[in-house]
Amino acid sequence: MTNLKYLKIISAVALFGALLAHQYYYFQILRWVVTIVASIVFYEYSNNKSNKLFIFLVIVIIFNPIIQFHFSKSLWYIIDIIVAIVFLNDIKNSELNT
Numbered sequence: 001m002t003n004l005k006y007l008k009i010i011s012a013v014a015l016f017g018a019l020l021a022h023q024y025y026y027f028q029i030l031r032w033v034v035t036i037v038a039s040i041v042f043y044e045y046s047n048n049k050s051n052k053l054f055i056f057l058v059i060v061i062i063f064n065p066i067i068q069f070h071f072s073k074s075l076w077y078i079i080d081i082i083v084a085i086v087f088l089n090d091i092k093n094s095e096l097n098t
Contacts, residue, residue, distance in 0.1 A: 004040060005094070008087040011037045015084035019077055031065035034083065038063065041090065052090070059083055 014030050042056040062069055062079065071079065 004044065005091055007037045007040065008091050012084040012087040015080040015087070018080045028065065031063050031068070034063040035060055035065055037087075055086060059086070 011034050014033055018027065018030055038056045038059040042053060042060060045053050045056060063083075
């Protein structure tokens with residue numbers, strides 16, 4: 001199991017955890033974690049010329065902790081679930097291609 005796989009799992013768990021009630025700092029840390037992991041995945045796919053580049057670029061932009069997007073809480077729930085599924089699906093697809 002690669003370190004990137006662990007990072008994707010941690011990100012997915014943290015994103016699902018965002019559905020629970022937390023202090024504001026949890027969501028700030030979540031933004032940093034998701035942005036960093038999605039950036040690493042983006043970089044990995046850019047080396048392979050993958051068509052998944054766009055998906056992870058969008059994730060990086062949405063979760064960017066420096067220039068933030070402000071969505072309603074209900075929209076963030078949907079985004080968190082979708083991005084968590086993207087990370088988990090990417091793990092599954094990576095294992096199938098190996």
